[in-house]
Amino acid sequence: MHIRSGSGRSLLAAALSAAFLLGSALSAFAAGEREAASSANDYQGTTITVVGLDRPSYAAAQKLTPQFEQQTGIKVNWAIYPYESTLKEETLNFVSQSQQFDVILTDVVWPGVFGQADWVVPVRHFLDNTALTKPDFDMSDFIPIWLKAFTWGDKLLGIPFDSYSGLLYYNKAMLRDAGFSGPPKTWDDLLNVYAPRLTDRAKGVYAFALQSRRGETQSCDAFARFLWPWGGEFLDPATFQPEVTSASAKAGIEFRQKLLQYMPDGIVNDDHGEVVQLLAQGKVAMITEWSSFYATLVDPSQSKIVNDLGVTTEPAGPSGAVPAFGGFAYMVSSQIPEKLQNASWLFIQWLTSKEMAKPLIENGAVVARISADGDPANQAQYPYLAPMVDSWKTTTDIFRPRFPEWPQLSEITSNWGTQIELGQVTVDQGLQNISDEFKKVLGDAGYYSGTKPKIE
Amino acid sequence: MSRQRRTLVPWLFILPGFGFLLLVGLYPLVFTFVTSFERYHLDTIYLGTPFVGFDNYIDSLRSSLFIGAMLRTGFFVLVALPVEMVLGLGIAFLLDRPRNDGLRAFTRVILVLPIATTPVVVGLFGALIFNTQFGVVNYLVGLAGIRPVDWLGSPTLAMVSVFALQVWQWTPFVALVMLATLATIPVEMEDAFFLESNSWLKRLRHIRLPYLIPGLTAAAIFQTAYMIKLFDMIYTLTRGGPGESTDLISLQMERLSFRAFDAGQAAAESVIMLVVTLVLSQLYIRFFYREPEA
Incomplete structure (x- = not known):
């Protein structure tokens, strides 16, 4: 009996604990959603400039950007360059401290250039800010080699996009x-x-x-x-x-x-x-x-x-x-005011979110989300996805x-x-x-x- | 107003313009000169820009890329400039004093069109015109039964293509300068000459050339300087390739400065090229420029 009653109490306690934890988690999630939404509202009327390339992924992103603008009230300007000019433009932006660009595009071979100079804000700064980062922005859903590729030293500098x-x-x-x-x-x-x-x-x-x-x-x-x-x-x-x-x-x-x-x-x-x-x-x-x-x-x-x-x-x-x-990631400039940095992060978070992966793929972009690239339905519809995912298993980040x-x-x-x-x-x-x-x-x-x- | 103030007033009037000229003309020149003695890497500028003496100049003169680009640019000027001069002069003679004023006005407009076209657009059009598969040049070559020629993929033919576009765009400039110069020759002098001779060659040598030489010298200086800094047309046509076959000096310097980010050495190369241009200009003036005798 003792065991049963004890067991009953344990079960009740466990059930209550579970209910409490679930409730806490849900309320935290809801709070996170509210915070993220309210924090997005804080940036209404802000304008950010995003560097892009004249390639299909950026055309897809531009096409979908009005959704982000509608949700947040943040205005997005796209600065599109041919690949060959991009590093030059971004480096001159940093060297002259012109604050021309807010959301910085990095090729897989440039994190050292940006990271060593401290020209960008490490991603951890934003991930730790629950008012800015949604709880469901699942970092474990990114293909691991891509996170490794954009890590300089021990700091992740960018979120993969156009991978x-x-x-x-x-x-x-x-x-x-x-x-x-x-x-x-x-x-x-x-x-x-x-x-x-x-x-x-x-x-x-x-x-x-x-x-x-x-x-x-x-x-x-x-x-x-x-x-x-x-x-x-x-x-x-x-x-x-x-x-x-x-x-x-x-x-x-x-x-x-x-x-x-x-x-x-x-x-x-x-x-x-x-x-x-x-x-x-x-x-x-x-x-x-x-x-x-x-x-x-x-x-x-x-x-x-x-x-x-x-x-x-x-x-x-x-x-x-x-x-x-090869491929790219988005980073936040360290030379711009905090408000613009936060608005830039909101944009990066939106663009590289799980929810946006499918619409981006449908519009011609390539992403590094496991849930989207590994989805059998997506792979059946887009035959490049399966060999792309297979390739990332055998290649090297260097x-x-x-x-x-x-x-x-x-x-x-x-x-x-x-x-x-x-x-x-x-x-x-x-x-x-x-x-x-x-x-x-x-x-x-x-x-x-x-x-x-x-x-x- | 005192005499001293009257002397000062004109200087005050020219001061803003002089200051502006200093700002936009002299400052970049001095900055480039100073940078050429520094280790100035744009991508690691946070490490400082220490003084390195003549290291950048020594590295430049030892660089096969710089020497190769210099030689290529020199060759380009040596070939393209005489062709532009001869063709420009020929066109000017053809258009000089035609009987039909309407045709004359029309041809002058036609001559302005290539000059007015942005070099980037010339390069882009060139890429289409010389395209192996779809280009109009290969279409015309095909009419003669010749297989498609790989204009932009072969090192030699790519240079020929650049040369053709340069001559197409800038020969009209020489022609217009020559036309303007021909208009300065006194009619009485030519009429007096015709009383003695009908020889076209003698007329050219004794009457026209003395008047043409200042114009030719100016056009040659302008075109030499232009070709030394020629960038945008080649950038859009071949980007200096294939390999380094059309890599003229300005493309090499851009690559060094904005791709390898070595602005110090690029500045040293710029200073060397500035000296070369100044020396060439002086040589042109010393050996070719003659004021026509009154």
């Missing part, structure tokens, strides 16, 4: 006509089996196109893509000594040279837009491009292969599949280093990378030049003397 993986897009009809039932699984197959049968120079059709234009396109899309799957890397993570002259790196870049014969002439001058159009117009059979370009390739006004478009993970190299990793010196290393890589591709220098000479120039930049920065910690 990519490199994918293999292909023209199903061209592959079928050449006798293939599916896309290549390895780079070796792509070069030796698929490419010869898919290339007909007389007809002006080619197996593959690789965006190679000088700049970040060359250093990431055309160079790093052929390092990692061959076991190469830019730097030794422990010593920061360049690794681009290793046998693995050399094998990857030599493979790229062999692949050139199956690409259109002048590919060294082509950027993302050009190779996407080569596939969209049926001139090439395959491209490896960011997941964000799916929206372009299924847009009938821009693509002739909407019904023949296939998409899968990038081919694997001798060291396995290491697809290109596909390109993220320290402040990366822009300089990127320039060096893209200069010699394009010269290698054009045959103006040999693979050996080009890689040696990259290595020598890397050493000078990293040495000047203090990584070898020990004055600067080796954070990649």
Whole structure:
């Protein structure tokens, strides 16, 4: 009896406790909602400026922004730039302290630039503020590699948005006509089996196109893509000594040279837009491009292969599949007044929320929310989602280093990378030049003397 | 009003304009000069901008990118400038004193159009015109039975494309300057010449050239300076590529300053280019400029 009554009391106590906890949680949630809503009202009439790119995700975000403006009364100005100008514009904004931008866009390779200079407010500052952050803004729902990618030191600096993986897009009809039932699984197959049968120079059709234009396109899309799957890397993570002259790196870049014969002439001058159009117009059979370009390739006004478009993970190299990793996040400027910082956070929170993930995807954006990208219904409707999520499992967050010196290393890589591709220098000479120039930049920065910690 | 005050008044009137000129003209120049002696990295400016002596100048002169861009720019000027001059002069002679005044006015408007077009737009149009798959140039080449040419993907042809657009846009400027200069030649002098000779060459050499040379020198100085700082058209056409084949000096400096964020070395390169431009201008004036004899 004692046990039963004790048990009954325990059960009652447990039930009461549970009811209390649930009640507390609900009231806290409701309070949080009210606080978040009331705090949003506090910013009515505030105007914030958000940096964006001329890419599909930002077009989707702009389209949906009136919802946020209606909910909060915060006016959003979009400052749209081509990718190549964005870091310049943002850096000048900070250096001149012009407070031109409130919501800062960071590429996956820029957190070191912004973080080391303390130009942005760490995300924790806002997450800890229950008056600003909704309880259901579920940070655990973001793909982990993306949170890691935007962490500098031990501080998360931005919330992922417009998150990519490199994918293999292909023209199903061209592959079928050449006798293939599916896309290549390895780079070796792509070069030796698929490419010869898919290339007909007389007809002006080619197996593959690789965006190679000088700049970040060359250093990431055309160079790093052929390092990692061959076991190469830019730097030794422990010593920061360049690794681009290793046998693995050399094998990857030599493979790229062999692949050139199956690409259109002048590919060294082509950027993302050009190779996407080569596939969209049926001139090439395959491209490896960011997941964000799916929206372009299924847009009938821009693509002739909407019904023949296939998409899968990038081919694997001798060291396995290491697809290109790239994308962006939104951060809050530390140089603006607190009121604008809070309004900026409200915008970032809204844009990257679970609720907005589906509408954004429907409008052509790519997001890094597990609940949206991993949803079977979404994956059935948007075939790029499953390979994108799979790619994030096998790639590396240091596909390109993220320290402040990366822009300089990127320039060096893209200069010699394009010269290698054009045959103006040999693979050996080009890689040696990259290595020598890397050493000078990293040495000047203090990584070898020990004055600067080796954070990649 | 005392004499001293009367002397002061004109200076007071020109003071605002002089001050404005100092602000917009001299300040950036001095700032660039000072920056060229500093380690001035935009992305790590919080670490300070220490004085580094001539390091930026030494690094510039040792940089294969800077030397390559300098040589490329020099080559570009050496080829494009004479072509612009000869074509501009030819057009000016053709349009000089035509019988039909209406046609003359019309052609002058046509000549102004390329100059009035924004260089960015010229570059964008160029990218369409020289496009391998869809460009009008390859369409015309195709009519002659020739396979599509990869104008912007080949290092040599990309430079040819840049050169063609530069000549297209700025030859009319030379032509207009020459037309204006031709109008300054006294009619009596030419009439007197015709009493002695009908030779076109002799007329050019003895009557017209002395009057044309100041205009030609001015056009040459202007065009040389323009080509040295040519940026926007190439940026939108090739962005300096493929590789570094159309990477003229201004693109190299922009890349160094705003992509690698090394504003110190970029400032040093700017100062070097300023000196080169000044020396070239002096050389033009010394060797080519002659005032026509009265």
